[in-house]
Amino acid sequence: MRLNLKIWRQAGPTAPGRLEDYTADSVSPDMSFLEMLDVVNEGLIVKGKDAIAFDSDCREGICGTCSLVIDGVAHGPDRGTTVCQLHMRRFKDGETVTIEPWRAKAFPVVKDLVVDRSAFDRIIAAGGFVSINAGGAQDANNILIPKDVCDAAMDSAACIGCGACVAACKNASAHLFMSAKISHLSLLPQGQQERYTRVTAMIDQADSEGFGSCSNEGECEAVCPKEIPISNIARMTREYVMARLSK
Amino acid sequence: MKLDARVPAGPIAEKWDRHKFDMKLVNPANKRKYTVIVVGTGLAGASAAASLGELGYNVLNFCIQDSPRRAHSIAAQGGINAAKNYQNDGDSVYRLFYDTVKGGDYRSREANVYRLAQLSVNIIDQCVAQGVPFAREYGGLLDNRSFGGAQVSRTFYARGQTGQQLLIGAYQSLMRQAHAKAVKLFARREMLDLVVVDGKARGIIVRNLVTGELERYVGDAVILATGGYGTVYYLSTNAINSNVTASWRAHKRGAFFANPCFTQIHPTCIPVSGDHQSKLTLMSERLRNDGRVWVPKTKGDKRSPELIPEEERDYYLERKYPSFGNLVPRDVASRNAKQAADEGRGVGESGLAVYLDFKDAITRLGPEVIKEKYGNLFQMYNKITDEDPYKVPMRIYPAIHYTMGGLWVDYNLMSTVPGLHVLGEANFSDHGANRLGASALMQGLADGYFVIPYTIGDYLANNPVPKITTDHDAFKEAAQNAQNQINKLLTVKGNRGIRDIHRELGRIMWDDVGMARTDASLKRALQAIPKLREEFWHNVSVPGSADNLNQSLEYAGRVADYLEFAELLTRDALDRKESAGGHFREESQTPDGEAMRDDDNYSYVAAWEFKGVGATPELHKEPLEFHEVHPSQRSYK
Structure with missing residues (x-):
């Protein structure tokens, strides 16, 4: 699968942010959403480019660290599921997916998709x-x-x-x-x-x-x-x- | 240096009480004059910081997560053991002590384990008083379940989220102290060095992960509660940010590392699906109560499971261990799965899996009963694999889960660096060569709520230290040391991803220092690890700068430490020529393939002293004496 991603990039709390375009190639349906982002980041890292910052830790839905808004929905399209437990089989080849941070005055953006809770x-x-x-x-x-x-x-x-x-x-x-x-x-x-x-x-x-x-x-x-x-x-x-x- | 475990004299049941009386106290008015640094906010760290704050100490508490509530203790599922004997089934402090020493394959210190069993009952009282919603019976009493390695029901649980509920309890107590200004919290901080002044631990250097600044903190004592090192294997059930950095840097400053080769592998994890995989998910061991483990009898049989007739299946656990069957302990179940895969009888695309089949249980009990018992697990499995375990057998495979080794500590939980105390999974003390289920939570909380509040007072009262500031030369040197490493990482500018190198390290460790270790495989790993370390320092790519949130830089620092630590783990495994608990040396097995200890030669704690990167560390031995529980060969036939 190949996906077009629109990802929120913001250098710091006071810097202006914007959506930037990325492509995720050879996405396997068995990947979790965050593993898909890991692969995108690995591609950026070997090119010496700043990786997309996002929070995650346990990756089994209990620590509460991951925090992405996917196509306007917090934690993405699956009900009762954190984004770390969302799998790519939920998406279609060629789809465009928008990824943003939590947005709230009380949760200022730290960088990219990371917020201060x-x-x-x-x-x-x-x-x-x-x-x-x-x-x-x-x-x-x-x-x-x-x-x-x-x-x-x-x-x-x-x-x-x-x-x-x-x-x-x-x-x-x-x-x-x-x-x-x-x-x-x-x-x-x-x-x-x-x-x-x-x-x-x-x-x-x-x-x-x-x-x-x-x-x-x-x-x-x-x-x-x-x-x-x-x-x-x-x-x-x-x-x-x-x-x-x-x- | 001679290792002194400082185990108090007297009969085992009286040691802790006598010791509590013999220890010096700090009077209430003086406590606020002492600053204690606590690194980590998991069960051990949060409970320690909260309890010391309650006593009146001035506490500085650090964590790498964005909130102390997210430490990895939160992911523990099953439960917490305590010798309450609420079930009237013959449990006692002595029995919990006995089971833990035996389960640890006689490689732990008796006095520590006895104290753990004693304190287990206080933990449950404390947690219930905090509002932890442990499962209850209809009459309103607390419920218990049974767990591996024990013949009594002594495990308290809160659905499948016991770790979460206990951690939230400790976290709430911690936040209460933060509100009272007794504890100062520092989230998103990573400890990069330990500061030792005149031979005593006096402070830490941390990186503020948001601003990138290196910050210095001074105190009268330092407590590490920074968890285990399972992610040295890259894939494990640990959280992806779990790391050995704080422990390793303390080791480099003089804290001995004990029994690093004692690692635990959990038999029922969801198998790896591809190179992209970042972590493994555990399925509760409870599943083995009704699931039957099997592989095809014939090598390379790639038919889908329903096409393999009954007589062509090998239910190998039931065949080899008729009395325990599918319920053999973790290490035995894991090794047998690996053996099947090694023989080419593994299932699934990768061949690195075995079946856990519920067909018979569903026929016997009906799908409704199975759903009630395991519904959430079946759903989780389905979410990850897209397969329906009600229709096709689950595929499972072992994964690294917990590490029994850690920094060496004495009875007071103090390391070989005076003033540096180590709690929870980060220390080595209570589980020997194998931890029993539901005992990790117990140890973390015993250390934090009930041991360190006493022993730290004794240390502080006995060791007055001069007032210093963070301008002291030792702080400057340590901060410079941390800065140098950061600069070095950012200037390599190679073309290999950090994850790619970590993945390769994991493969070396899993293949050669994993479930079954041989002299040859360990020597192979000792060749490969320094080479990979070299490759890392010449070819890693760490983009970005050090003056803001840079997750690549954080990750690279942790992998760099693993590339050094992996060598120590391997060396320890090579040195220990016996099999014990989670450490299986193929050269040391009984004629029928079970792990065989060598008590004459290896009944000791191996505590390693750092001698430089790549240099041979020095081995110190703490002999283990068993006065209460007499070592015997474990048998589950």
Whole structure:
């Protein structure tokens, strides 16, 4: 297969960027999308040209590092799939594919397709934890947790923090990301003590980072590689209202 | 130099408690006067940095990823062992200790392993308190599953994402400390050198991967938690940015490297599909509970599997190991797959695969039950290979998965450089020659949450160091050293891709220093590696500059270190003429082809001292003594 690629190149955070044309030759249908880019880069490297910068690490869909918008869709055309797990058999010979970085005010471009997502870390730092120091815990079976509650918490905890939800949202809202963490912890007995301070602190932090509001269109849910539903956002909103009322 | 493991005296069950009492303490008001550098934010690094921050130390924490949450611990699937005995099936601290020493083929230090087993129970308590959603039973109690190498159910799990959930727990604790300003986080930083002043580890040189600047950080002690070196084989189940650089550069500054030849190969990975492949994907070992492994009886039989009649199939594991069958341990399953491929009976286009067939299980249990048990794995397999395992047998092949070797540490987890401590997969200590499933997560967290918070205090209290700044000559020298290497990489301007050279190194390592090693193959590799290193430094192409994000430059630096480290790994494998755990020397096997240890000559930890690139390193031996568990030959017949 041969593909025409239009790839976003940008030298640095303040430099202007543009789409540049590349061709990917002899693409095998068994390649992953990122392996296709590796091959394009290898071609550039032996010619002494600057390789296209993009982020990836585990390449099995769990670390949340890879972050490409393919033909306008965060993580590309396969539902519930990170771009590292997208395979070239999904594309046709001769097709033109556009590759861009996550685009959001709170995720400035570092270079080419690489963005800075440290705002997510700061949101977690603001309250996305249970305040317990190492060493003080009681026996793990002392607090019983019903299986369905634990399973629901796990569904939310499955978030990989990739930021596709923000990239897909026209408001660049971080609501799905935040609500997954807030749901995870507020469903469990261990998260009750800080339930209300957590939700306010995290939302305040997200606002100060420049993430937008939620207008309930569900674009985030549609691109989430872990298929985390927007019902989490409803739960977060409820928690937030409760927190405000309890003040 | 004589290696002193500093194992405390007394009965094994009391050593750690006594040691905790004997160790010096740093009083709470003084802790903030000490700065501790932690490199890495995986399970070991994040748990250590968070715990030290909680105690009041001033912590500087570094990672190469864009966020500490992305460290490779996140990819661990199966679970974490703990001697809770919640199942009432006879588990105990002693049994977990025993299983781990035996599973490690009697090449680990008893006292360390015992402490690990003791601490395993605290880890589960700690993680549950953090909100880690471990799987539960309907009554609300924690659920357990069983794993290879054990006859009790002691593995705690969170679906197929245990590593992710444990890491997120540690990460959240870490971010809490970052918010409290006890920990200062430095993401997208790569450690390029260790700074040693007056014989003690005092700082590090890192490259800011975004600006390209070399930054200097000074502290009172340094902790490395930078993971394993599996990607020396190019293809492995490790993340593509996993590397040996931090450990290797510390090794060059005097930290001994122990047992580098102990590498673990996982039997159930999705086979390589072509040269473009950048990494291998693991399929949980659980599949071997219902899948049957086979290859055609006849060499070069290229018929598609459904056309090969039952009597022309060789279910070789069931044939050779009637009592364990398809559930033999990882190393045995892996070696047998390789043997089948070597005999020309491998399947698939490359011939480097064997079948894992679910046909009988589907007939017996129905597709619904199989879907419930393995649905996500079948789906993952289908996504990668475009084949439907409900209809055609899976193709699997072994791949490098974990490395038991690492920097040598004593009982306090301190390396041979005073002040330099090493945790998690980066050290060598607890798994001997073979790690049992669900034990890596346990070790990383035990080291970080419960060992280093005590032992670092003892070190700091006993070793007052003068105040220095990063203008000290040792910092200048180390920064210059790192700068020189960067300049050198950028000026070669050859015409070979970095990946191409790494791939070639991987092929040498896999073919000659892989699953089955011989005197001849190891000597061949010792010829080939320096040649390839030479080729690299004359012909590699590293485009771009050093003053911004340059992933080619990062990668080239890591490959350059692997080209040196590979030689040490091979030399260690050549030196160890016995077979033990993941290290199989063809010369040392029982008449029926099983790994054979040589306790009379090799019951030691091989700790290597760096003597220069290309120069022969010096071997130091730490003899292993077994007072509790008596070495015996493993048998799975």
